[in-house]
Amino acid sequence: MFTKFRYSFFMACYLALTACASTSEPTLYNKLGGEQGVNNIVENLIREIGQDEQIFHYFAEARVSRFRENLIEHFCAISDGPCQYTGDNMVDIHTGMNINESDFNHLVDLLINAMEAEGIPHRIQNQLLARLAPLRENIIYL
Amino acid sequence: MRLILFLLTVLLTSQLYAADGKLIATPGISQIEGTGGGGFVPWAQLAGYGSRDEIAANVFCSGANVDDYDLRVCGAQATFYDRIEFSVAKQKFHVDTLDLDIKQRVLGVKARLYGDIVYSRFPQISLGIQHKKLDDPTVAFLLGADDDSGTDIYLSASKLHLGAIAGYNWLWNVTARSTEANQTGLLGFGNAANGNQRETVLEASTAILFGRHLALGIEYRQKPDNLDLKEDDWSNIFVAWFPNKVISVTAAWLDLGDIAGAKSQKGAYFSVTGYF
Numbered sequence: 001m002f003t004k005f006r007y008s009f010f011m012a013c014y015l016a017l018t019a020c021a022s023t024s025e026p027t028l029y030n031k032l033g034g035e036q037g038v039n040n041i042v043e044n045l046i047r048e049i050g051q052d053e054q055i056f057h058y059f060a061e062a063r064v065s066r067f068r069e070n071l072i073e074h075f076c077a078i079s080d081g082p083c084q085y086t087g088d089n090m091v092d093i094h095t096g097m098n099i100n101e102s103d104f105n106h107l108v109d110l111l112i113n114a115m116e117a118e119g120i121p122h123r124i125q126n127q128l129l130a131r132l133a134p135l136r137e138n139i140i141y142l
Numbered sequence: 143m144r145l146i147l148f149l150l151t152v153l154l155t156s157q158l159y160a161a162d163g164k165l166i167a168t169p170g171i172s173q174i175e176g177t178g179g180g181g182f183v184p185w186a187q188l189a190g191y192g193s194r195d196e197i198a199a200n201v202f203c204s205g206a207n208v209d210d211y212d213l214r215v216c217g218a219q220a221t222f223y224d225r226i227e228f229s230v231a232k233q234k235f236h237v238d239t240l241d242l243d244i245k246q247r248v249l250g251v252k253a254r255l256y257g258d259i260v261y262s263r264f265p266q267i268s269l270g271i272q273h274k275k276l277d278d279p280t281v282a283f284l285l286g287a288d289d290d291s292g293t294d295i296y297l298s299a300s301k302l303h304l305g306a307i308a309g310y311n312w313l314w315n316v317t318a319r320s321t322e323a324n325q326t327g328l329l330g331f332g333n334a335a336n337g338n339q340r341e342t343v344l345e346a347s348t349a350i351l352f353g354r355h356l357a358l359g360i361e362y363r364q365k366p367d368n369l370d371l372k373e374d375d376w377s378n379i380f381v382a383w384f385p386n387k388v389i390s391v392t393a394a395w396l397d398l399g400d401i402a403g404a405k406s407q408k409g410a411y412f413s414v415t416g417y418f
Binding site: 100101102108122123124126127129130133134136 | 162163164165166193194195196224260261263303304305306308309310311353354
């Protein structure tokens with residue numbers, strides 16, 4: 001009796017797992033609107049930064065086309081999209097910029113505006129922020 | 143009228159200078175003893191929006207109205223470089239049945255020991271003290287308290303988990319407080335017959351942020367019972383609104399249990415904090 005119960009228990013677990021694997025849950029990348037969505041978010045963010053007095057100076061010497069390309073790739077990769085991030089690592093990019101905590105959070109606010117403008121729901125915004133948050137230690141005060 | 147003037151002053155002054163280096167809503171509000179926190183519970187976050195390069199100053203007023211008592215508190219905090227917070231609060235506790243006011247002053251200091259509520263891997267940890275003194279100890283001594291002043295020491299841990307609950311941000315805070323206060327000090331400290339009875343109590347808050355500007359949460363504060371008056375633990379359910387980094391408005395429903403023989407004290411709470 002017990003063995004039978006154990007067998008059916010494992011069978012149920014197995015079925016649950018395969019069911020999970022086959023009905024492919026949309027990735028965060030999909031929820032952000034896929035390629036078009038991520039492109040738009042990055043475009044909005046570049047516009048936000050361009051109009052921003054507080055943090056524009058960090059980007060003044062960056063090449064916009066390269067920044068755009070790398071950021072799209074980075075957001076795509078970090079949200080489980082079909083990309084691999086090929087840009088420089090976070091520490092190398094930000095060393096010497098001495099970005100402080102306040103400016104970092106200001107960029108987060110601009111990213112939220114950019115997602116807001118693209119109509120990304122609050123709960124999806126938080127999921128992208130959650131994946132980006134651990135990068136902060138490789139960005140500020142370097 | 144006084145509230146309107148207060149709000150206007152906050153809005154006008156903060157146009158001139160405001161620390162705004164933290165993400166909106168993350169510093170929380172001002173708790174009844176003046177410390178940055180929730181409503182009852184001191185949190186690990188330091189008060190105000192100052193980042194580690196900024197100084198923040200905040201003012202607040204809160205009012206609670208339960209069946210047989212009401213409490214008015216106003217106070218201020220100054221936080222330096224997101225490392226150390228100083229606070230002051232003046233409380234006026236009105237006892238309806240006796241028609242008298244009990245006044246208490248609280249001075250607080252809190253230091254951030256580790257972490258950042260949003261970004262660090264482990265929760266933010268802070269250590270703080272609250273030194274309390276009654277203006278007039280008559281009621282406290284009448285009820286058998288040992289002292290008219292006392293110092294609480296507390297250790298708090300808190301964390302905001304981004305997108306953690308169905309995509310909403312989730313905040314929790316746990317505080318351990320060593321105290322000898324009766325009803326947070328309003329009824330004095332310790333018991334004259336048994337001497338000072340320092341005890342460690344636990345307090346906790348948790349909230350879900352529905353959007354960037356709105357938090358809905360609950361709090362629990364364990365309390366000692368030095369005076370053998372069946373002092374109950376406190377709890378509340380609150381909604382806090384952060385329209386911008388200049389002001390926050392909080393409303394809550396309180397359940398304070400029995401207070402000095404008056405049964406089951408429940409009522410409303412309202413609090414406004416202005417951030418500079």
